[in-house]
Amino acid sequence: MTYQETLDYLFNALPMFQRIGAAAFKKDLSNTLQLCEHLGQPQRKFKSIHVAGTNGKGSSSHMIAAVLQEAGYKVGLYTSPHLKSFTERIKINGQEIPQEKVVDFVAQHRDFLDSLKPSFFEMTVGLAFAHFAAGEVDFAVVEVGMGGRLDSTNVIIPEVCLITNIGLDHTQFLGNTLGEIAGEKAGIIKEKVPVVISQNQPETLEVFKAKAMEKSSPVFFADQFFKVHQIGLNKEYKNCDYQVFKNNIESIYSLDLFGKYQEKNLPGVLMVLEVLKEKGLVIRPETIQSGLAHAAEISGLKGRFQKLDERPLVYCDTGHNEDGIGLLMEQLQAMAYDQLYIILGMVNDKDLSKVLSLLPKEAKYIFCEANIPRALPADQLKEKAAAQGIEGEVIRNVNEALTETRKKASKNDLIFIGGSTFVVAEIENL
Template sequence: MTYQETLDYLFNALPMFQRIGAAAFKKDLSNTIKLCDHLGNPQHQFKSIHVAGTNGKGSSSHAIAAVLQEAGYKVGLYTSPHLKSFTERIRINGLEIPEQSVVNFVTDHRFFLDELKPSFFEMTVGLAFDHFAKQEVDYAVVEVGMGGRLDSTNVLSPELCLITNIGLDHTQFLGETLAEIAGEKAGIIKEKTPVIISQNQPETFSVFKEQAMNRNAPIFFADQFYQVKQLGINNETLLCDYEVAKNGERSVFKMDLFGKYQEKNLPGILMAFEVLKEQGLKLDDEVIHKGLASAAQTSGLKGRFQKLQEDPFVYCDTGHNVEGLSIVMEQIGEMHFEQLYIILGMVNDKDISKALALLPKMAQYIFCQANIPRALPAEQLQQKALEHGLKGDIVKDVNEALAISLKKADKKDLIFIGGSTFVVAEIENL
């Protein structure tokens, strides 16, 4: 099989949630367990850190992986979805899995896969764990795809679980309330395994506390230990400064991860290092500082309030739900610019009214749509946006929309692209 034939097999074997939505959702772990058994249970052959949450789990996973790599460990990183290339999902020390390894996995196990008929996500998880085991990683940082309890990654026996935050996303699968969704995310909590909650929320506190108690798992609400405030871009380092207070002592961490939401993520990240050090991990403060300062560069993270150019500034962000977009808009509100242009695209299986209500009416909009079946048609998005006082034109292709915006914008203006991971993924110069 060629690499393209292999990708076609993976993508077409069964519907993929990211592209088509509900039809791809599976409600048990049986296929993942059978596949891992077939592969010799690679998920038990390395230490792992399991990361769930509605927002922030990708940034947190990349940051933890980068610091562990800075400390000299061989680190696997599994995340989803990818932006440009399938191989982004599976990395070791920042390097994406070789295309030939993907081909070999499918070729070697084709008969079993044809018989089992696992989903795209189940096969990808099996591939990741098999790759990490064969390459003998010291740690693998594994991001949950959706939910937690029934997610394919939930066959791990991790050293540590991290749950970033809970928001109203994927409600058709995970529940209609924050407490119900927290119950699904809490499904990653394992017996006697420390669990960290990055952001303490009144609606979810008791859910996590009860599940941790039932599993005899030590639980840490990280923002009760660490208080974080974004100070802004440091002109000397071109990194973002974050003031961290703990037990009355203050320090500044520099990160190449921008965006106000890192204020919510950083307590969980720092708490994770504290717990891992108690488990015997060799990690000093200097390594943590250095690792966080180059987290995005080291781990290859893209699309998290990423600056694409200056004069005018162009930023993109993959945030696509109310919680994610609200913090992005808060960040934009603190920036200095004359006119704001927003290139917006969304998916068709979410209630977007609350998200649209967050967006500034004074911005000039261009409505676009990603080239996937799940995309909300730009015409429908324009109509729904108009109900919230948001006016703009339709340019379906995001790159054409960006080109038009750049012709209109002056040097002191700001162009923002977002609303969907899949819109950001189609930006050519990302």
């Protein structure tokens, strides 16, 4: 099989939640456990850090991986979904898995995959673990796909678990309250494995405490140790500076991951690194500074408040739920521009009313849609937005929408593209 034929097999023969939604969701770990057994238990051949959460888990995973790599360790990184290429999901030291490795894996295990019929995500987790084991990584930073307790990644025994923000997302699977969702995320907590909680939220506090006690796991609420305040973007808009206090001692960290939400993520990242240092890892303060300052560059992260152009400024971000959009709007409103344009596309299985209520009415809107089955048709999005007092026009293709918006915008305006990972993924030259 060629690489394209292999991808066609993966995307078409195996269910993929990101494209089709609920039909691809599996309610147990049996397939993943069988696949790992077939592969020789690769997940036991490297140390790992497990990262769950509603918002922030992708950024946090990339930051941790970048710092560990900067410290001289060989680091695997598993994240999802991808933006441009399937191979983005699986990296070693920032290098995507070679296409031929994907082809070889499917060819070697095709008969077993055909008989097991795993989901797309289950197969991808097996491929990632096999790649990390073969590459003899020192550590793998493994991002949960959805939830935690029943997520395919939840077959590892990590050195430390990180749970970032908890918000109302995937409620049809994870629960309708923050407490219920936290219970699913807390499913990654393992016996006597330290767990770091990035953000202390009243609705989830007791859930995490109870699960940690049940598992005899030390629990660290990171924002009680690290007080973080965003200072702002530097003059070139190349990095964002953060003031961090620990034990009343001030440090300044400069991140190349933008977005006010990093204010919520940074305490968890710093606490995870503290836990790893307690376990004997050598991670110097200057290494942390350097790793965070170049995290996107080192780890290859895309789509997190990423600057695409200037004059007019063009930014995109994959944030897509109430908490993520809320923080994005705070970030946009803190920036200087004459007119804000928002190119917006969303998926059809979200509660849009709360998200739409957060959007600034004074912006000019262009509604688009991603080329996937889960996409909400742009005409429907326009109708739902109008019900919230938000008016705009429909240009279905995101690149056509951007081209037309650039023609209208002045050099001092700001264009933002977001609402869905899949809309951002279709931006050309990202």
